[in-house]
Amino acid sequence: MLVDRANVAPKLLHWYDRHHRTLPWRAAPGEAAPDPYRVWLSEVMLQQTTVAAVKSYFAAFTTRWPTVEALAAAPDAEVMSAWAGLGYYARARNLIACARAVVDEHGGRFPSEEAELRALPGLGAYTAAAIAAIAFGQRAVVVDANVERIVERLFAIAEPLPKGRTAIYAATASITPDDHAGDFAQAMMDLGSSLCAPRKPACALCPLSEECAAFRAGEPERYPVKAAKTAKPVRRGSIFWLEAADRVLLCRRPPKGMLGGMRALPTGPWGTEDPGLTDAPIAADWRFVGAGRHVFTHFALDHKVYAARMESQDIDGEWWPIAAIEQAGLPSLFARAAAIGLAARETA
Template sequence: MRVEGRETKIAADLLAHYNVHARRLPWRAPPGANATDPYRVWLSEVMLQQTTVAAVGPYYAKFTARWPTVEALAAAKDADLMAAWAGLGYYARARNLLACARAVARDHGGRFPDTEEGLRALPGVGAYTAAAVAAIAFGRRAVVVDANVERVVARLFTIATPLPAARPEIREAADRITPDARAGDFAQAMMDLGATICTARNPACGICPLRQDCAAVQTADPAAYPVKAAKKVKPHRLGHGWWIERDGHVWLVRRPDKGLLGGMRALPSSDWSAAPDSTPPLAARWTMIDPPVAHVFTHFSLALTVHHAHVVQDATPPGEGEWWPVAQIGDAGLPTLFARAAEAVRKDQDARD
């Protein structure tokens, strides 16, 4: 519960700063005005999870041009949406995006619920997204805490408990400083502050509008907050991928809906483990590319050894798949790992020609 005093001053000072210095973003209303389209607020918030504003901008423009309403997105084909999402990563977000759009169109007449509780009931909408949409799109008082806000709050109150255990304490402190009015502007102002001034490294405390009320400024090292638990070493896995080319087309498969890169087009590949099966999907004269393609997932790193071969006209790999024009491989919507594999094949073939 918010209290009077220092907490009220923090909100007032930050909103005054936001009135002048708010970032101009395509999904954002000007300071003092609630967003008029919850669909675009929701879409941007889902895209921005664990992704930078710079990376999201082109995807947001592409999505809103192709699917300008939640009903249009709900009618999209799974494969089209997954292809459009390719490169943004964390592909479960794309599957949840489609499930949520369809629920809004089917169960709510194309209108997003205007409360946190109603938003939380939608598929794929968690506490953060529900709070952000409720505050930014509907002007509801909601406590919005993303990684930037965590950092700002931890420094304001010198919260010394390491993350992630500190999150309840951080949220409670964020609740105390969230105002009843302009909660959406306040949430976006906190995000802006963390992204542009109260950065993870070398925070610009000298120009921070909250420096007079920030406990971390009084310490020798404000960047020491939030305190982070020691990182665990990610396990390393190996895998094999096969580029099967025939008459200017490459064989692509669709990964299972559940699991990593679910529903995405991809090259046929082995399991990803300490000792993956290296048996190719069909007999051919295979060329192995060295070094393997490196990629880091959330929970492990991967070295994918890529093999490529040209096959005769009547050769068809086992299982379901499609022959995709090599010249149009950029339109296949391959996730980053397999886009890198395709680029490795192209470079290897050019070097051999």
């Protein structure tokens, strides 16, 4: 079934004029382009994260660091702490590196060309295209998860991801207009987040239903076709809650690697075997106080939490007030482990 490509952009942009979301990093349809800094910041935050979750973080970041120059000048630890809860901490490290590259190499102004944007730290094909289109009005082919789903249905692309991405990109390029590319990209995002949902798409309300090959075939929910899932490997580890005088010992994760640069509770090694008390901060009367599982992108971590007390704070690390542990900016793995440690204190 052939898709009438010429109708897609006009119909979608007409729908977007009436049904667009109002978001703090956006300009309204047809208005002057928004601040590239805000577009970039929002796009980095939105990777693997929902709009609802990002809004409060975006407001906090832009209040604290209203310009790319302000963010570039911020201490790494403060930015990483403010990022806690958004996950995927490599994005926060890239955020800092990119802000500094824009200031040091581009005089504080984001480049407008997609190729130049790609050269900035942490900007992949999607983010560079989104900034070029949304912030600068450049014609760029913007493909995120929402766009992938819409295009797979629109053109009935049955090849599972990731192999199907070449065909999806080509199909998206064929319907991306020369003008209003930013509005078109955001319209696709809005359509995918509302009507063209993963389950039970609202095809009767969709402005592209007449063009959609999957709808015409009566099987929109067949797409996207999913590849067979493979089980994630499981690692095992220990997390240590060590307290003295109403403070708990925290450390900094190494700059590279999982949760790099973040504040954390001390841990043992993460491997295929239960490490027990290997690499505990001190020899002490450690008590097992709880366990959990944390799922990372490429593996799951089954971890046990051990607690102990010592008389004085005479080992290296950051002794954080236990009453203010929620202000430590711990990533979710360690925030949950801290909650186990806190509960154990109350029952000890």
